[in-house]
Amino acid sequence: MKGALLVNLGSPNSTSVKDVKNYLDEFLMDKRVIDSPYLIRAFVVKGIILNTRPKKSAAAYKKIWWPEGSPLIVLSERLHKKVQENTKIPVELAMRYGKPSIKSGLQKLVDQGVTEIFLIPLYPQFAMASTETIVVLANKLVKKHFPQVTLTDLPAFYNKADYIEVLSESIQSELEKSKPEHLLFSYHGLPERHLKKSDVTKSHCKIDGSCCNTPSPAHEFCYRHQCYETTKQVAEKLNLKEGSYSVSFQSRLGRDPWIKPYTDHVIDDFAKNGLKKLAVVTPAFVSDCLETLEEIGMEAKSSFIENGGEEFTAIPCLNENEKWIKTLSGWINNWAE
Numbered sequence: 480m481k482g483a484l485l486v487n488l489g490s491p492n493s494t495s496v497k498d499v500k501n502y503l504d505e506f507l508m509d510k511r512v513i514d515s516p517y518l519i520r521a522f523v524v525k526g527i528i529l530n531t532r533p534k535k536s537a538a539a540y541k542k543i544w545w546p547e548g549s550p551l552i553v554l555s556e557r558l559h560k561k562v563q564e565n566t567k568i569p570v571e572l573a574m575r576y577g578k579p580s581i582k583s584g585l586q587k588l589v590d591q592g593v594t595e596i597f598l599i600p601l602y603p604q605f606a607m608a609s610t611e612t613i614v615v616l617a618n619k620l621v622k623k624h625f626p627q628v629t630l631t632d633l634p635a636f637y638n639k640a641d642y643i644e645v646l647s648e649s650i651q652s653e654l655e656k657s658k659p660e661h662l663l664f665s666y667h668g669l670p671e672r673h674l675k676k677s678d679v680t681k682s683h684c685k686i687d688g689s690c691c692n693t694p695s696p697a698h699e700f701c702y703r704h705q706c707y708e709t710t711k712q713v714a715e716k717l718n719l720k721e722g723s724y725s726v727s728f729q730s731r732l733g734r735d736p737w738i739k740p741y742t743d744h745v746i747d748d749f750a751k752n753g754l755k756k757l758a759v760v761t762p763a764f765v766s767d768c769l770e771t772l773e774e775i776g777m778e779a780k781s782s783f784i785e786n787g788g789e790e791f792t793a794i795p796c797l798n799e800n801e802k803w804i805k806t807l808s809g810w811i812n813n814w815a816e
């Protein structure tokens with residue numbers, strides 16, 4: 480029997496500093512997120528980051544937390560429920576960090592008699608720190624606890640026509656309301672080093688990004704190429720004029736160079752250079768979360784206004800968009816046929 484497992488990133492259990500610390504510990508000790516050798520990673524995470532970051536992050540989570548819990552979890556649960564209603568096979572939901580765990584998601588499917596699982600990382604663009612860590616962990620758990628199960632994973636869907644269509648439509652409806660002068664596509668950032676590590680050709684990736692428009696097998700796993708491609712395809716669909724949209728990368732952590740340009744710098748420069756109406760879309764996330772609601776919807780917005788901007792629109796993620804639910808359910812139904 481077939482089943483599907485949707486997997487998102489996960490959130491702390493609550494906004495307490497202790498719960499946020501436990502969550503960040505699990506998240507940042509993942510070698511595909513902070514990719515230094517174990518002893519260095521343990522020193523940096525447990526000796527430095529976990530001393531200060533949990534308090535700051537807990538305060539940020541408090542600003543966006545809902546009575547039902549973390550927006551990322553609540554929105555993922557709603558997505559799961561609606562996808563289950565539109566599919567013919569059992570579908571479960573899991574988180575890479577925190578609860579519900581991937582192991583419990585696999586267990587729930589196995590308990591329903593499932594032996595073939597469609598693993599769906601809920602990230603449109605591939606990254607070692609997002610998609611790959613889910614696929615690796617799920618395979619490890621299957622091998623250890625559920626050897627009768629086979630896993631098939633959904634590749635990054637950054638350029639799938641139906642996804643681009645749904646994303647474009649949802650952006651278009653917001654643009655019609657807010658009529659911005661500029662649309663910024665802000666993707667979650669990555670340390671530049673991660674791009675090189677994921678380059679399967681070992682020679683294609685240039686840190687300056689000049690490689691990302693030259694066709695290469697490396698692009699199957701190149702986060703930056705995939706972000707550019709999602710943007711290009713949406714821009715084509717919406718007939719966006721050259722110069723009326725751009726790409727940037729948000730949420731950096733630590734002192735290493737991350738993929739540029741940085742969203743916070745770009746937004747401040749826009750405001751300082753006289754741009755008055757800005758809309759920001761965040762297509763690296765399918766469900767709204769801390770990084771969209773707080774970092775963009777609150778922090779970036781105040782910074783834009785403080786620097787002279789007047790109107791700032793944070794475009795919601797696809798969340799419970801009906802066509803997105805139909806699209807995702809369609810991928811599952813097609814696989815199950």
Ligand SMILES: C=CC1=C(C)c2cc3[nH]c(cc4nc(cc5[nH]c(cc1n2)c(C)c5CCC(=O)O)C(CCC(=O)O)=C4C)c(C)c3C=C
Pocket residue numbers: 488489490491503512513532536549551602606608609667668669670702730732763764767768769770
């Ligand atoms: C080295 C650090 C990080 C890498 C690399 C990274 C990649 C990455 N993350 C997401 C998606 C999300 N990240 C979220 C929060 C978040 N991310 C980091 C660090 C890295 N992410 C931290 C420390 C945090 C926690 C909050 C904070 O302290 O700033 C979230 C939101 C979670 C929530 O509960 O709402 C998402 C989603 C992707 C897609 C990605 C690689 C492309």
Ligand SMILES: [Fe+2]
Pocket residue numbers: 667730
């Ligand atoms: Fe992140």
Ligand SMILES: [Fe+2]
Pocket residue numbers: 683684685688689690691692701703704
């Ligand atoms: Fe590239």
